[in-house]
Amino acid sequence: MPERSAQDPAVAALLARARGLVGARLEEWATQIAPELPAPLGDAVAYALRSSGKRVRPALVLAAYQAAGGDDPAIGGVAAAVEIVHTYSLVHDDLPCMDDDDQRRGRPTTHVVFGVPAATRAGWLMVPMAVEMLADAARALGRDAGTLGQMTRVLLQASGIAGMVGGQWLDLDAEGRTLDLERLMAVHRGKTGALIEACCLLGGMATGAAPETLDALRGYGREIGLAFQIADDVLDATATSEQLGKTAGRDAALAKSTYVSLLGIEGATREARRHSALAVESLRRAPLRAETLAGLAGYIITRSS
Numbered sequence: 637m638p639e640r641s642a643q644d645p646a647v648a649a650l651l652a653r654a655r656g657l658v659g660a661r662l663e664e665w666a667t668q669i670a671p672e673l674p675a676p677l678g679d680a681v682a683y684a685l686r687s688s689g690k691r692v693r694p695a696l697v698l699a700a701y702q703a704a705g706g707d708d709p710a711i712g713g714v715a716a717a718v719e720i721v722h723t724y725s726l727v728h729d730d731l732p733c734m735d736d737d738d739q740r741r742g743r744p745t746t747h748v749v750f751g752v753p754a755a756t757r758a759g760w761l762m763v764p765m766a767v768e769m770l771a772d773a774a775r776a777l778g779r780d781a782g783t784l785g786q787m788t789r790v791l792l793q794a795s796g797i798a799g800m801v802g803g804q805w806l807d808l809d810a811e812g813r814t815l816d817l818e819r820l821m822a823v824h825r826g827k828t829g830a831l832i833e834a835c836c837l838l839g840g841m842a843t844g845a846a847p848e849t850l851d852a853l854r855g856y857g858r859e860i861g862l863a864f865q866i867a868d869d870v871l872d873a874t875a876t877s878e879q880l881g882k883t884a885g886r887d888a889a890l891a892k893s894t895y896v897s898l899l900g901i902e903g904a905t906r907e908a909r910r911h912s913a914l915a916v917e918s919l920r921r922a923p924l925r926a927e928t929l930a931g932l933a934g935y936i937i938t939r940s941s
Contacts, residue, residue: 647931654695657712658719662686665765673761680750680758681765684727685720687741688881692864692936693718693835699928700839700853703919706777713773714787714842717766718835721795724762725804725831727755734808735886742881766791777842787841794834803827807892815893821862823893828868829861836860836929848922855918860933863911867937869894870904879941908937 666682673681694715701711730737730745731752738748747755767788774784793799803826810823836857840850871880872887873896887894895904912933919926 644931647935650699650928651691651695654691654698654715658691658694658716661712661716676750676754677757680746680754681761683749684723684746684758687723689741693722695932696835697839699932700836701842703924703926703929704840704843704845704849706843708777710773710776711842713769714838717770720762720766720769722831724759725800727759737883739883783841787838790834790837794830799826799830810893812891817898820893820898824862824865828865832861832864833857852918852922852924856915856929859911859915860936863908864936866895866904866908869896870901873901912937
């Protein structure tokens with residue numbers, strides 16, 4: 637399958653659908669939860685949920701679901717659950733004790749607007765919210781309690797110490813040190829890759845897909861997760877803050893080990909392409925309608941933000 641560019645119309649349509657399905661659900665929850673929690677906590681949660689974004693992770697859920705034969709719009713709830721977890725991670729990632737950033741998705745970060753205590757608690761609250769969203773979606777999709785349990789386990793493991801949280805800890809621990817490629821990959825398979833891999837698995841699980849299909853989707857997600865992070869490293873070193881919607885150059889400012897610091901911009905770009913190609917190759921292991929996933933693989937490494 638040839639590499640598709642960030643301008644591919646099919647990918648643009650998929651991302652637009654992901655933004656529509658997820659945005660409606662997040663707005664509904666933001667409107668509901670803001671008055672239910674004491675100020676400023678409720679407003680902080682609603683503010684975070686209303687943040688914009690490319691919605692790549694929800695798009696991966698939709699694409700994996702379609703590739704495995706699904707066609708029910710209720711999959712939008714699974715995609716929204718993933719986006720809530722991702723949003724929580726961004727709220728905490730920006731805190732002063734972490735990356736200490738004051739801009740995200742083109743606007744002030746949650747802790748800048750509502751304070752560190754409210755932003756910290758808002759992040760914690762989003763995890764059970766994501767599980768509730770996932771449960772509602774699984775029921776709407778006709779999945780049984782056993783499958784819901786498996787899907788919940790996938791999401792929470794990807795977002796916890798074995799995945800995103802553990803990877804973030806390793807990333808913070810590595811500041812000011814130079815990691816070799818193997819250790820750098822270990823950081824980012826957790827910090828970024830675990831949730832992206834979970835997106836692909838959840839999309840397949842939502843159809844009740846066979847083990848060989850889930851294995852193919854897992855392999856795709858594992859490789860495209862690394863490709864995504866490498867592309868992010870390149871963008872942090874080459875794009876502007878206006879293009880990114882967040883502060884550019886933070887990796888260098890925080891003395892982080894990145895693919896760019898280790899391999900250079902050209903070397904990192906080649907590595908992103910290599911992992912993208914491996915991701916697409918994984919799709920050939922099962923009978924999948926994989927065109928949209930292949931298109932996303934190209935988009936992920938050619939995007940401009």
